[in-house]
Amino acid sequence: MSAAQTLQRQLREFQKNPLPGFNVELKEDNIFVWDIGIFGPPDTIYEGGYFKATMKFPEDYPFNPPTFTFNSEFFHPNVYTDGRLCISILHPPTPDPMSGERPEERWNPTQSVESILISVISLLTDPNISSPANVDAGVMYRDDREKYNEIVRKEVEKSKRDIPENVAIPKSAEDFIIKNKPEIEEDESFWYDDEEVDDEWDEDYMSDE
Known part of the structure; x- marks a missing residue:
């Protein structure tokens, strides 16, 4: 599957089951x-904010990671002053002893747009200050x-x-949780409301991993 086909599939999946x-x-x-x-998560200092960014994918995606750059002002230990995000998951899967990162922390082809975005949100509330950008x-x-x-x-x-005027603004923590069972074409990472997911589907999903 070409990079363009992979991205078109991931975009369709994202549109079916938005994060x-x-x-x-x-x-x-341009695919x-x-x-x-990005809407700032509730109960954080980013609550109420809307931060614009651009994600650019290489022609050999998913074998190499995209870049992620904030277009809005974004003062954060892991964001360079020009807006580029520095995060392990977006580092190429090549050995780099100087970084101190384990291979499993870096990019691998099983990652997806969803896993990248979830990592970004996690980084907002838990910065890595040991080697800040x-x-x-x-x-x-x-x-x-x-x-x-x-x-x-x-x-x-x-x-x-x-x-944007036509975008629904999340107003509570509940708005940041997927409550309906998503349609999954293959192994992907999502946030789930466990109480809403039936045991039978959960077992089937886990068996596919």
């Missing part, structure tokens, strides 16, 4: 460039959390101007 908290569209109908909108943000997060939070809150307020 809560994200708005995804193609940029100028290799996705415009991403933005040293100033990493030091401030560690030593002056109040000042760090103040900067982020200002960015959140600015970002609200970019919320």
